[in-house]
Every structure is written in C-alpha cells, then in structure tokens.
Amino acid sequence: MGPMKIATATVKAKDLSSPSSSLPIKNQEVLDRVNRRIASRAYGIFERNGGAHGEHLQHWLQAEAQTLQRIPRITESSSWFTISVPLPNFAQDDVSVAVEPHRAIVAAEKASSVDGTESSKSSLQDSLFLVADWPSEVDPTTASAYLKNETLVLSVKRANPAAA
DSSP states (O other): OOOOOOOOOOOOOSOTTSSEEEEOBOHHHHHHHHHHHHHHHHHHHHHHTTTOSSOHHHHHHHHHHHHEEEOOOOEEETTEEEEEEEOTTOOGGGEEEEEOSSEEEEEEEOHHHHHOSSOSSOOGGGEEEEEEEOSSOEEEEEEEEEEETTEEEEEEEESOGGGO
16 A cells, blocks of 8 residues: 555645634644643553553543544545534634545644733643544545635545445
8 A cells, every 4th residue: 555645735825814714724733732741641541640650541541531622523525525523712723724635633722822911731721632533534635624614624636436
C-alpha cells in the first residue's frame, strides 16, 4: 500500500468580514499539538501514580481519553460526510483542522493558551480537542472547513463512493 494521503492545503480567507471563511487543513500542526497535550497529561498521570514505570500505554490511553472529545454526529449526503460542531467563543484564528483517511481532529485553542502570555495553564474554556471517526475511508484532499456563526462545518468526500 502506498503512502497515506494527507491534506496539506492552506486556504486564506480573502474577506474576514464575510459570514464564513475557509479554515486551513493543517494535519502536522494539529497532530503535534494534540500529541503534546496528551503527552503532558500522560506524564501528569504517571507522576500521580507514583512514577511507576511500565504503564506508559495505559497512561497515554487515559490521557488521550481525557484530551480528545468525540464528535458524536456525522451526517452523510451523497458521497460526502459532514460534521457541524459549535465552537462558542473561538475565533477563526483559534481553530485548526486535521483530516486523515479515517478521522478528523479539530484543535480549538485561544491564542493566549498557545503563546502563554496570559496563562501557562489552559482551561477547558480556552482549549478544545475534538475527534471524528469517519464511517468509511475519506479522501483528505477533498476536505473543506469553515467557521460560521461560531460553528465549525467540515465536509470531506468518501474515498470509494461506489464501494459503499
């Protein structure tokens, strides 16, 4: 099997005053941010459990479950999957999306929680990581995402519509 298809397209909004603007698909950046958050949380679990070695996988899975919230509803229309997620109080610059063949990850973080100027600790209100598992494989190159009225809408085409 060849290399995995990963979307790397970046779309800049031409008019920020428009009701909806495209969001960039930034796989590596989002995955790095999520992995850093999970690793930090897993280390905290490791320390709270007395620093006993040999349980790193359990600590990682527990931290992952605490970090990533599942997106419960994926709608299907024709050969497209769409998720629609309310992201109240997050601006376009706070939201990044990763789209892979079997899942999507949404990272919503207030700028202050990323650069650390306001607080080094992120609260639930300024940081949110969401994951959606696609019902079947998708083509990440077809993904489009936008934020409108504090709701993220992400659509992606099924990889093999005829096979379904």
